[in-house]
Amino acid sequence: MKTGIKIVLSIALFSSLSFSNEQFAMSDADRAMYAEMSENNPADIMVADGEELLDYMGGDEGLAKYLGVTEDELPAYIAGFPRYIKKFDMVVGLDQVIQAMMHDTGKKPFKLKSGNMFSLLAYVKSIANGEKINIDVNANAQMKAAYTLGKKTFMTKRGGRGLGCISCHSSDVVGSVLRTQPLPDLGAKGVASAATWPAYRMTKSSLRTLQRRFQGCMKNALIKVIPLGSPEMVALEVYLTAEAKGSKIAIPGLKR
Ligand code: HEC
Numbered sequence: 001m002k003t004g005i006k007i008v009l010s011i012a013l014f015s016s017l018s019f020s021n022e023q024f025a026m027s028d029a030d031r032a033m034y035a036e037m038s039e040n041n042p043a044d045i046m047v048a049d050g051e052e053l054l055d056y057m058g059g060d061e062g063l064a065k066y067l068g069v070t071e072d073e074l075p076a077y078i079a080g081f082p083r084y085i086k087k088f089d090m091v092v093g094l095d096q097v098i099q100a101m102m103h104d105t106g107k108k109p110f111k112l113k114s115g116n117m118f119s120l121l122a123y124v125k126s127i128a129n130g131e132k133i134n135i136d137v138n139a140n141a142q143m144k145a146a147y148t149l150g151k152k153t154f155m156t157k158r159g160g161r162g163l164g165c166i167s168c169h170s171s172d173v174v175g176s177v178l179r180t181q182p183l184p185d186l187g188a189k190g191v192a193s194a195a196t197w198p199a200y201r202m203t204k205s206s207l208r209t210l211q212r213r214f215q216g217c218m219k220n221a222l223i224k225v226i227p228l229g230s231p232e233m234v235a236l237e238v239y240l241t242a243e244a245k246g247s248k249i250a251i252p253g254l255k256r
Helices: 002-014 028-039 044-055 059-067 074-078 094-104 115-126 141-155 210-220 231-243
Strands: 083-085 090-092 199-201 206-208 253-255
Touching: 028 253, 044 059, 044 115, 059 074, 059 094, 083 141, 090 094, 090 141, 090 231, 094 115, 115 206, 141 231, 206 210, 210 231
Parallel strands: 199 253
Antiparallel strands: 083 090, 199 206
């Protein structure tokens, strides 16, 4: 019986669930490292690299012009991504805007998965530091559709273990512990995840983006990995950004 097997596997996966705080308490050494890195986020240098890369394309001014806003309007406008952009007739993330801008200014666009793109994305999003996430999922039919698709992608259970994002990130299980890692609440009341990515991941010693983080979870949970920038992936970002609406943007974040 198929469901029987699924249940057994889920129990196996969750058998390491523990509710004791001690089990995931950071060691003193880790805590010291975290404190040190919060003061001096190693990703600051990558954000600076991103700024330099944007300079080759006209800097903040060029970006504002490309997006059809003034430089003063740029931070609040960035805080509303992913957005439906008429000229692309698509709901897009900031990284896709950067790709299009590179293309339109005669440069070879960086791949969405490249380190240069992660740095550029981190810098561009950091322009909105201190702004509150203001995504409007009711702005138009395209945003409504993206939100619906994102929510569905989040809720749908798939893959070898029959898991969905919701299996680990629902209010029922948030705060519990999976293999010594506390399950984070992705909404505004929790870590307000969307406001703090791109972030430096200490366990990966590198700068990662929100969509790349989603891929990490997909891989770990044996859910088919969705490509960066695909409609489903952008929709997932729309859904989780809407969950974090009102949270202050603080880039680069610092994550375990
Ligand atoms: C098997 C359980 C599990 C599933 C399924 C899962 N996650 Fe996670 N997720 C985790 C754990 C555990 C962490 C924290 C890891 C850590 O601390 O390094 C996490 C972290 C995250 C974070 C980072 C939170 C932060 O710190 O800002 C995001 C975003 C995220 N998950 C999104 C997703 C999405 C989207 C899906 C579905 C595609 C998903 N997760 C599926 C367990 C899961």
